[in-house]
Amino acid sequence: MTTLQHAPAARRRTRRWLTHLALIAGTLIMVYPLLWMVGGSFKDESDIFSQLNPFPSSLDPRSYIAGWTATDPTFTRFYINSMLIAVLAVAGNVIACTLTAYAFARLEFRGKKVFFAIMLGSIMLPAHALLIPQYVLFFHLGWVNTYLPLVVPKFLATDAFFIFLMVQFIRTIPRTLDEAAMIDGCGKVRIFSRIILPLTGPVLITTMIFTFIWTYNDFFSQLIYLSYPSSETVPVALRRFVDATGNSSYGQLLAMSVLSLVPTFIVFLLAQRRIVEGIATTGLKG
């Protein structure tokens, strides 16, 4: 540290302790709702609301077992649905956005500047302005109550944000690599598949992480397009679970809420650094 040290050592130490104290107090407030939810899912029904202490007296998994099978179909189905949609969406975004990004970053074509501007503009466009005609289109295609409306758009690179992210990344790859490959007789397609694609690893992973989290949590689209119980996803099923259980089984509701957060949380634990970096450098919403 190169800070000029005016304050005497003792005062600085006090200030450091105060900072820690404030941050720990903040931590407790931030985490309490989550702890309360996890703790409550292990408590007896009667203890959930009467106790402020979030920690349960024992780890009783009853609510989890009862909650998982309380619906017809069970949560197994909802998790399969959610994972299927999320994995397909990830595949779609990765494939379609890399193809588009390569063209914008490395190829020359007519109207490139205009199209690039349109692409950037479409990032800012609120989804609600497109919602109804898209629904009408999918309705006439007979796609409502299938996963197609949630997945096909990803294969058509509608998440323009990731295109932008990848264009920025590909621009940092030295062009000398392309030129060397060209001298060796590679065409544009092979330069893409052999040179550029293998080097986009970091930005591909960022794309995969955020596509997974956003798709998994995309309550609104799933609510609109999936209305058969057997096609429902975890968030939609959880929402319906609130109505179905009414005031009777809060333990089960909390248990299923906890489980619904597990996929996002696992991704966070595995990719914490990349998520934080992704947000810090690009303003991705977390």
Added chain:
Amino acid sequence: MSTSTEISAPAGREPTAEVPPPAARPRPGRRTDRVAYLFLLPWFTGLLLLTAAPLLGSLYLSFTKFNLLQSPRWNGFGNYVKMFTDDPRYLQSLKVTFIYVALTVPLQLGFALAVAVMLNRPMRGMALYRSIYYIPSLLGGSVAIAVIWGQLFDDDGVLNAFLAFFGVGGRSWISNPDTALYTLVLLNIWQFGSPMVIFLAGLKQIPQELYDAASVDGANAWRRFWSVTVPLLTPIIFFNVVLQIIQAFQALTPAYVVSGGSGGPSDSTLFYTLYLYQQGFANLNMGYASAMAWVLLLIIAIFTLINFGLARRWVYYEDR
């Protein structure tokens, strides 16, 4: 990637050597890679069918009456006129949304900046604090958290148990129309983690020398914050303000879950997008919902333009 989060080298420091312009690459005239269109095919298709056509389509539908099953009937400006003259629930949804945006954006960003400044020093456990403060932002948009929020602020919820501890009689904060919206504002403030992470990245770019120089000139911590940190951080503050306003106008999930889709009690959490959903998908007034979508689009566009217009007055770029 460094569009708006990069702060250039401090002013007043002469560059040691002129940076030579990048070597001119031999450019083979105006060539066109035919294969580009192949690479762009998916995006073009999506742009045409899922963005451009729907955007114009919703503009057209906004001038019609349309219930999905019969073909649209021309209605002129009827939907727009009705919105502002004959639909108290629409005006209510506007009011709710504006209150929500006006409260959450400054409060959330204020918290984000304050905590970021506290975390921006070499300190044990900093990475752990950052993760903990960030987590609500990652999980907060989910249905599960909205469900929990409803429970915490209900009449037998945790907040009231806490208040009872101090002998304060509670009530249901969720089912009271005077307070329901504020519980959702609180929920959004609780998710200050992602702007905080962006602020932290910006704070790390501010050169230590500037703080040292300010200290030599006798500036205390408070003064250093306002005279060094804030001016150099304005591009990032601006970026966060633009982004958060756009997002806050479109908030939906928490209100939907907490109110069971109704926007209640007494329409006190009837967010704009929630009412749009009710009109479009519950009542099948898809022409009306399209008109609502276009007004939202215009509102967001106007706010964003105002933001960019005002930016010239307060956002400070060192290289200008």
